[in-house]
Amino acid sequence: MICRFKANIQIKNDAAALVEYLVKLHAENPEWYFKVDFESIDNRLSKIFWMSPEQKKMWYRYHDVVINDNTCKTNKYSMPLSVFIIIDSDQRSRIVATAIVCDETVSTYEWILEQTKNATGDLQPATIFTDADPAMQNAIHKQYPKSFIRHCSFHIRQNLIKKVKKKLCNKWDTFLGDFYALRNSIVMSDFEHRWTDLINHYPEVQEYCERVSYPTKTCWAYAFTKRSFSANTHSTQRVERNSLCQLHSGIELRLKDEAKYARWQEFRNMNPTTGMPRVSDTIFRNVDEICKKYLTPNSLALQRKQMVESLLYRTWIKEVENIYLLDSNRYDEGFVEDDYEEPQILINMALEACSNGIVNEIWEVRHLQSTKNRSQFVIILDDGSHYCTCLYLIYAGFVCRYFFAVMLQSKIAQFNIKLIPSRWYSKEGLSVMDKIQENSIQLIQDGEQRTGTFYTLNIIRGQEVYNEFIKNLDSKKEIFGRGIGLCKKALNLAIASNSHQVFENLLQQFIEQQTVSLSAQDDDLTEEVLGISNPIQHKGKGRPANKRYLSAIENCSNRNANSKNQDQDEVSEGSRKKNKRQCALCKSWYHDSRNCPSKNKEQDKENI
Ligand SMILES: [Zn+2]
Ligand SMILES: [Zn+2]
Structure with missing residues (x-):
């Protein structure tokens, strides 16, 4: 009892210190965004969210792929962390927003997502990776309607182990193979056939699969995710390995450490290239020079690796009629993206994707030591674009080794820095x-x-998120934030040294000068600057009446009624008591008295 009391005091003080710290940072630079929410009963911190000015800038530039990860209770506040x-651009995982919250309900997740929108002017991620938690899934649907949701591959496997392995007993191994084949299906109709087969072969898991897996198929089945840019990641494991282990060491410290995060190892499968000549200095010297000019060091290293490895492949030019067309794939040894040599799309689908352009050449490319009967195909188009069945350019944004192998043979294959998305470019x-437009x-x-227009490729990939509009906004906000900070510092000094009159005169003088020279544009400018600031939103005590949303995938009220039957296999009564909340009013699980349906019903009656 005493221990618990002490812990509460500790949490209160830590929370107070954290809030105080954020208030101070915001005062120094109004571009700091944070939002705090308190419990109504004892004024205890229930939710806190923050984004630094640097983190906001990173969100502007890199919100093409955002990874969300939630850990429960590993931090010193013993509250869930999001x-x-x-x-x-330099291949590092960077934290761009942090929230510490009281629970993991849909409404709490919605609150968090709403804060990212408030902080960044409603910039929703193009793709968001999640751990497949139904509550988060639902919150994203509501708050990020424009985002493409993908499930992290690590958690897809973890969830299967947790939910279906026990039910399958000795059928687990064959199930996993069949599941991978289903998941890796390139063709949509293959996916649907294999789904029906899976349900028929493994009736033990039908309930779980139909309730949880099928409704979210677009988030995890390769047929739906294959062509989307992923910044070369498909797992939140990347995050967990790098950053979450560092979260124990305290928030302030971590913010400073963040820039120093360790590099992430690129691929599991490596081609042996040590001892080979520096091809980037010789054969690919011109390509390498232009890459050096544009790319960050670690992105350059990734691109160079592809150049070097291109020497390990043979190429043949093909006529369309002579290509053996497959209409199906089966890959059941894990996630197909992890296999470095496996074609990621069928050649006929690649040709179809290029049907807007004029195809000039088709090349077949195969590894010198290839043991499996598998080739990649590189299609060269009239407008300078190319499309390769390894899809590396599409999902990772780097030119692949197969294309470099083709460049050594083809008279028309062209490399242009524009092939690489600008999200990998350095500041310079x-x-x-x-x-300049590079040749x-x-x-x-x-x-x-x-020098082509690369029109077909641009159509396939779509526009980059860091466009002119956001670039403009980004630089204005930076100037504004810095200016406010400078003014405050100067004003404080002026007051301290009793020279505020001098400071005011200086400003007045500057304003008069500028007003004369800019009188014509004056109105526009003030309007724009006003639109930039993010005023701190003070909020009184008390918690807003939260409407509790139920997940579409997991109907909570049904679960409550039948929870005893449904959950017996998965969770024992005892462990459930430990992990879940019990309502003080109606004694059922998964909600507390604030959200109790029976209470709400009574209130409704009163209102009538
Ligand atoms: Zn390729
Ligand atoms: Zn209740």
């Missing part, structure tokens, strides 16, 4: 990009300089 992570690269590079010269 972090948002992006992969920066970004600024050069706006000033394409060909390794086999036939006297003609070709």
